[in-house]
Each structure stands twice: as C-alpha cells, then as structure tokens.
Amino acid sequence: MKQFLTAVAAAAFALGAQAADPIKIGVAGPFTGGSSSMGVSMRDGVRLAADEINKSGGVLGRQIQLIERDDEAKNERGVQIAQELINKEKVAATVGYINTGVALASQRFYQDAKIPVMNNVATGSAITLQFKDQPENYVFRNAAHDSIQAPMIVEEAVTRRGFKKVAILADSTNYGQLGRADLEAALKLKGITPVAVEKFNIKDVDMTAQLLKAKEAGAEAVLTYGIGPELAQIANGMTKLGWKVPMIGSWTLSMANYIDNAGPGGEGARMPQTFIQEPTTPKRQSFIINYLKTFNPKNSRMDSPVSAAQGYDSIYLLAAAIKQAGSTEGPKIKAALEDLKTPVEGVVTTYNKPFSKTDHEAITANIPVFGEVKGQRVVYAYPEDFKKASEVRVKDVNAKGAMEQKKRQ
Amino acid sequence: MQILTQLVFSGIALGMIYAVIAFGYQLTFATSDTLNFGQGDALMLGALVGLTLVGLGVNYWLMIPLVCLFGAVQGAVVERIGVRPALKIKSEFGWIMSTIALGIIFKNVAENVWGRDDLKFPSPLPESPMKFLGANVLPMEILVIVGAVGMMLAVEVFNRKSIYGKAVVATFNDRDAAKLMGINTGLVITFSYALSSLSAAFAGVLIAPLTLTGATMGAVLGLKAFAVAIIGGLTSGMGIILGGIILGVAETTTGFYLSTGYKDVPGLVLLLIVLAVKPAGLFGKTAIKKV
Numbered sequence: 001m002k003q004f005l006t007a008v009a010a011a012a013f014a015l016g017a018q019a020a021d022p023i024k025i026g027v028a029g030p031f032t033g034g035s036s037s038m039g040v041s042m043r044d045g046v047r048l049a050a051d052e053i054n055k056s057g058g059v060l061g062r063q064i065q066l067i068e069r070d071d072e073a074k075n076e077r078g079v080q081i082a083q084e085l086i087n088k089e090k091v092a093a094t095v096g097y098i099n100t101g102v103a104l105a106s107q108r109f110y111q112d113a114k115i116p117v118m119n120n121v122a123t124g125s126a127i128t129l130q131f132k133d134q135p136e137n138y139v140f141r142n143a144a145h146d147s148i149q150a151p152m153i154v155e156e157a158v159t160r161r162g163f164k165k166v167a168i169l170a171d172s173t174n175y176g177q178l179g180r181a182d183l184e185a186a187l188k189l190k191g192i193t194p195v196a197v198e199k200f201n202i203k204d205v206d207m208t209a210q211l212l213k214a215k216e217a218g219a220e221a222v223l224t225y226g227i228g229p230e231l232a233q234i235a236n237g238m239t240k241l242g243w244k245v246p247m248i249g250s251w252t253l254s255m256a257n258y259i260d261n262a263g264p265g266g267e268g269a270r271m272p273q274t275f276i277q278e279p280t281t282p283k284r285q286s287f288i289i290n291y292l293k294t295f296n297p298k299n300s301r302m303d304s305p306v307s308a309a310q311g312y313d314s315i316y317l318l319a320a321a322i323k324q325a326g327s328t329e330g331p332k333i334k335a336a337l338e339d340l341k342t343p344v345e346g347v348v349t350t351y352n353k354p355f356s357k358t359d360h361e362a363i364t365a366n367i368p369v370f371g372e373v374k375g376q377r378v379v380y381a382y383p384e385d386f387k388k389a390s391e392v393r394v395k396d397v398n399a400k401g402a403m404e405q406k407k408r409q
Numbered sequence: 410m411q412i413l414t415q416l417v418f419s420g421i422a423l424g425m426i427y428a429v430i431a432f433g434y435q436l437t438f439a440t441s442d443t444l445n446f447g448q449g450d451a452l453m454l455g456a457l458v459g460l461t462l463v464g465l466g467v468n469y470w471l472m473i474p475l476v477c478l479f480g481a482v483q484g485a486v487v488e489r490i491g492v493r494p495a496l497k498i499k500s501e502f503g504w505i506m507s508t509i510a511l512g513i514i515f516k517n518v519a520e521n522v523w524g525r526d527d528l529k530f531p532s533p534l535p536e537s538p539m540k541f542l543g544a545n546v547l548p549m550e551i552l553v554i555v556g557a558v559g560m561m562l563a564v565e566v567f568n569r570k571s572i573y574g575k576a577v578v579a580t581f582n583d584r585d586a587a588k589l590m591g592i593n594t595g596l597v598i599t600f601s602y603a604l605s606s607l608s609a610a611f612a613g614v615l616i617a618p619l620t621l622t623g624a625t626m627g628a629v630l631g632l633k634a635f636a637v638a639i640i641g642g643l644t645s646g647m648g649i650i651l652g653g654i655i656l657g658v659a660e661t662t663t664g665f666y667l668s669t670g671y672k673d674v675p676g677l678v679l680l681l682i683v684l685a686v687k688p689a690g691l692f693g694k695t696a697i698k699k700v
C-alpha cells in the first residue's frame with residue numbers, strides 16, 4: 001500500500017499538479033478475515049479506477065489520493081476509522097463497506113459531517129434508508145441490495161426452475177438473518193412457505209442436522225444466506241450425505257473461499273451477480289485486462305468480480321460528481337450525485353442519472369443476472385443472458401421484482 | 410431410524426474431533442495440575458504447518474511425523490516460557506494468563522504468516538461418502554476416529570508400561586515425593602507439555618481436511634474441547650472419549666429434533682449439571698486436596 005501511495009505521489013509530482021492538494025477519498029472495508037476476498041477485490045477495483053483517473057489528469061486538475069483502512073469487518077473498527085477519516089484525514093468522500101453491520105454503525109458520522117458515503121458492496125436493505133427521514137441523506141449505494149436479491153433468488157427457484165418445496169439455510173449474523181427474513185417475505189408473495197428454515201453459526205464445522213432437516217422435509221432446493229466458508233461447509237455436508245439438490249443463494253456464493261473450499265461439491269450453485277468476469281463490452285474487457293495485469297490474481301480469477309467492478313464504478317461515480325460540483329465540499333458533491341448530468345460509463349452498467357433526491361440506489365432489479373459456479377469460476381447461468389450481455393442493462397426505476405425496502409435495525 | 414443413525418454417526422465424528430483436542434488438556438493436567446489454554450492454537454499451528462508442508466509437495470502421511478515434531482517443540486516452548494515460572498513461585502493462577510497470552514501470540518503470528526482466510530486442506534482419502542448401516546460416513550471421519558483412539562491408546566500404554574510413563578504417573582500422584590525419589594519432575598512436566606501439543610498438532614492435521622484451516626480455527630474447537638474435558642473428567646482417558654461423543658451427539662440430535670438455533674445449548678447445560686453434581690467429571694476420580 002505504501003508503494004502504491006508513493007506511486008500515486010510520484011505520478012502527481014511528475015505531472016506537476018500545479019501544487020494543488022490531492023483530493024482525499026477514504027476506502028474502508030475488511031482487507032483481512034472471512035470477508036476479505038470481497039474487501040480486497042473492492043479495494044483493488046478502487047485503486048485501478050483512481051490510478052486511471054490520475055493518469056488522465058485527475059479531477060478538477062487535482063490527483064485523487066486514496067486513504068485505505070482495514071475495518072476487519074468489526075463495527076467498532078469501522079466507527080474508529082470513520083472518525084479518523086473525517087477528522088484527521090478530512091476526506092472529501094468515502095467508498096467501501098462490505099458488511100452491513102459496519103456500514104450501519106459507521107456512516108452516521110459521515111451523515112453528521114455532511115460527507116457523502118458510497119456503499120459499493122454491502123447489501124443490507126436498511127443502509128440507504130438509515131437517514132431517509134432527515135432532510136439531507138449522504139448515503140449512496142451502487143450494489144444490488146437484499147430487497148432485489150431475495151426476490152431474484154425466489155424467482156429463480158420457484159418460477160424458473162419450478163421448485164415448490166424449498167429450505168432456507170442462513171447464518172446467525174445480521175446479514176444472514178435479515179436476508180432470511182427477506183427470503184421468507186419473497187416466498188410468501190408466491191404463496192410458498194419454506195419446508196425448513198435452519199440456522200448455523202460462523203465457524204460451524206458440521207451441517208448434518210440442518211441438512212437432514214431440509215432433506216426430511218422434502219426440500220427440492222436449498223436457498224442460502226451466509227458467507228463463503230460456511231456455505232462451503234453446506235456444500236461439503238451435502239456431498240457427505242449423498243443428497244444433492246440445487247443451492248441458490250445470495251451473491252456471496254460467488255466468493256472465492258466458497259468455490260475453493262467446496263471444490264467439486266460446490267459446482268452448480270447459482271446467485272445474483274451484477275458483474276461476471278467475461279469481456280462482454282469493450283469497457284468490461286479493458287477493466288478485466290487491466291485488473292489481471294495489475295493485481296495478477298491466482299488462476300486469472302478475480303476473488304470477487306462483483307466487488308471489484310462495483311469498487312471501480314464507485315470511484316468513477318464520485319469523480320463525475322466532484323467534477324460536476326466543481327468542488328470537494330460534501331453538500332455540493334451530494335447535490336451533484338443526486339443530479340448527475342452526464343452519463344458515467346461503468347463496468348456494471350452505464351449510470352444515467354443513477355441517483356435522485358429520494359432514490360440513492362444505483363442498481364435496480366433489472367440489472368443483476370444469474371451466475372453459476374462452473375469449472376471453479378462464476379459464469380453466466382443462462383446462455384441467453386450471456387448472448388445479450390453486450391447490451392448494457394441500465395437502471396429502470398420501474399423494474400419489477402424488487403420488494404419494498406423497509407427500514408430495519 | 411436411518412436419520413438417527415446418521416445423526417449419531419455425524420455426532421460421533423464431531424465428538425471425536427473434540428475428544429482428540431480435549432486429550433491434550435488431560436495430558437498436562439495429569440503431571441502439573443495446569444492446563445494449556447492455548448491448546449486450540451497449538452492445533453491450528455499444527456494444521457497450518459501441515460498445510461504448508463503438503464503445499465511444498467510432502468506426502469500427507471510423511472508430513473504427520475514432521476508436524477508432531479513441530480508440535481512437541483512448540484509445547485516445550487510454552488512450558489518453559491509460560492508455565493515453569495508460575496510453577497516455580499507456586500503461583501496458583503499465573504499459568505492461566507500466560508498460556509492464554511501465548512495462545513493469542515501464536516494466533517497473531519499465524520495471521521501474519523498464513524493470512525486470515527480459511528484455506529482448503531487437501532484430503533488424503535477419497536472425499537465421496539461410504540455407506541455404513543444405512544448412514545453416510547466420510548472416509549476421513551473414520552480416519553479421525555481411528556487416529557484419535559490410536560493416539561490415546563499409545564499414550565496410555567506408554568504411561569502404564571514404560572519406566573518414563575511411570576515417572577509421569579508418579580509426578581501426578583505427588584510431585585514432591587516423586588522429586589525426592591529422584592525423578593526430574595521439571596523435565597516430566599516439560600515432556601507432558603510437549604506431548605500435549607504434539608497430540609494437538611496431530612489432531613490438527615487429522616481434522617483439517619474436514620473443517621477448514623485458518624488462524625481462527627482453534628478458538629471454537631478449543632473451547633468445545635474444554636467442555637468435553639470437564640464433562641468427561643480431566644483424569645480419565647475413557648471419560649474424554651465418552652465426553653466427546655456425548656457432546657457431539659447432543660449437538661447433532663438437538664439440531665435436528667429441537668432447533669439448529671439451540672444446538673450448542675444441551676451440551677453446555679450438561680456441563681453445568683456435571684459441574685454441580687460431579688465436579689471431577691463423569692468418569693473422573695475425585696481428588697482430595699490436602700492442605
């Protein structure tokens with residue numbers, strides 16, 4: 001990281017940035033621990049975007065300087081980092097957050113300081129609604145929230161593949177339990193009650209009881225809400241019991257530590273994805289090539305392509321807003337984000353007026369597609385999606401499929 | 410019936426994982442009345458060292474003795490640094506903090522060396538399940554059971570038959586008297602710590618293909634194993650095995666018949682009952698402490 005900062009500093013120096021101060025942007029996420037494959041991919045996407053912008057002259061003639069901090073997926077670390085970035089580093093904006101709990105705990109400080117936060121990975125429905133009742137809301141998001149994902153999972157399982165008996169397996173964290181509630185609500189809209197709803201803890205090594213309950217109840221598919229390592233134990237448990245039904249779950253089924261730890265037993269799992277590592281448009285192609293060249297991940301597979309793409313896009317969205325605002329003052333950036341005049345071409349989609357005063361979600365239900373684990377990587381689950389992938393899916397506020405987002409704590 | 414068999418088998422496999430770790434607690438308690446609270450971390454280090462060796466191309470079976478050697482050295486270090494000073498000044502509780510502290514240090518070192526992600530440990534046996542009495546069992550689970558029982562038997566035989574083992578037993582019975590009889594009790598205690606970490610490291614590579622391998626794998630397992638050691642009794646090898654099986658089967662059956670949200674509760678309730686009714690453990694001998 002030091003090297004990177006020096007590289008940025010050197011670049012800034014070489015360009016002779018008219019002695020203008022760099023624009024500081026905070027990057028917060030878990031770069032170590034169970035959700036680090038998402039955090040590190042997000043950070044790398046952010047670095048790539050910042051580097052590209054800096055090489056082409058920066059924003060407002062100023063370079064972007066990233067202030068990266070590891071929140072370890074812990075709420076209290078997130079709070080400390082928020083205070084440090086606001087008071088000491090005086091950032092213009094912050095991107096990041098992988099974990100819903102950390103985002104909810106930390107972003108109140110940005111709200112009070114009137115500094116925009118762009119959530120680029122965390123999916124909890126409540127995130128953008130936390131300050132909805134306040135006159136100004138500084139929290140934005142360019143990730144597919146759970147109110148989109150849960151109905152998508154149910155649509156895939158019940159409507160497209162015709163499973164009437166489904167079991168839900170969710171972890172006992174906020175993420176898992178809020179997701180479970182969303183899944184149950186989405187199933188209810190289809191008139192279906194899950195045949196089994198089971199819980200597991202982080203670090204559980206045996207899933208026999210949960211899986212046997214689902215099996216005995218006659219489940220035809222297992223819907224999951226959890227993170228990589230435990231999802232892998234579910235797949236391994238199914239192999240052990242010799243009971244193989246499709247696993248369909250939230251986007252975390254695309255995490256590298258799920259795919260690696262589940263091995264052959266993890267093949268066929270499906271999950272909503274905003275981005276799949278395929279060069280389907282020129283923008284995506286150049287993103288993938290540059291990412292692989294710069295960070296050189298194992299087997300040329302991004303650990304979490306979705307996080308990388310959303311991290312990359314989040315910087316371009318902010319840069320566009322700062323450029324339009326002509327200022328790095330929080331309220332002006334926020335106003336520009338809510339009324340972006342020029343479309344921003346990103347990796348996930350082309351952002352044409354992504355936000356408004358009342359709508360802080362850039363991703364709508366029509367944007368994500370289904371990915372499937374195949375040959376140890378995530379590919380398009382449906383060939384027709386792959387064929388049409390070059391037509392960029394743009395935001396449609398009237399898109400069907402999302403549930404109403406409810407404010408929950 | 411088939412369901413119950415499956416639950417019991419999975420419970421036994423899980424319980425034996427706990428039992429092999431709990432066995433390490435028993436070994437040090439037997440000589441010095443102290444416990445290595447870093448047992449879970451010794452297990453984690455063993456598994457990660459094993460993973461590195463396998464990654465370097467060492468065969469799984471050849472790697473085991475190397476990991477055992479590493480475990481023995483690691484245990485001896487813990488005893489020298491953490492436990493001996495406390496025993497020397499006859500501190501009742503000094504070793505508790507120092508073994509916990511060493512455990513945390515080992516965990517942090519492991520996080521820096523191996524990272525904080527969970528890694529996959531390649532299985533030396535086929536990963537497809539076998540049918541046994543109508544239930545599915547993984548070959549690796551059978552290896553865990555066989556390995557655990559084999560290791561415990563080896564240590565028991567050593568303690569009962571060899572002269573060195575008799576020194577261990579003598580040290581347990583009365584440390585001061587053993588010393589007067591010419592037994593180097595300090596060395597015996599160091600040896601028991603080495604043996605205890607050796608068994609933990611062995612347990613680590615034994616269970617790693619079933620669980621995931623990572624710096625944090627020891628924490629939950631070490632704690633459950635401690636419960637097993639208390640339930641079974643810290644002085645009884647047999648009790649550890651039965652304690653492990655009881656806790657493992659309690660977890661899987663509660664998960665199925667009651668609720669997976671409560672699966673850890675019955676084992677811990679049992680722990681409380683045992684502590685209230687039979688503090689020495691279900692199979693432990695009550696020791697009368699003369700002051």
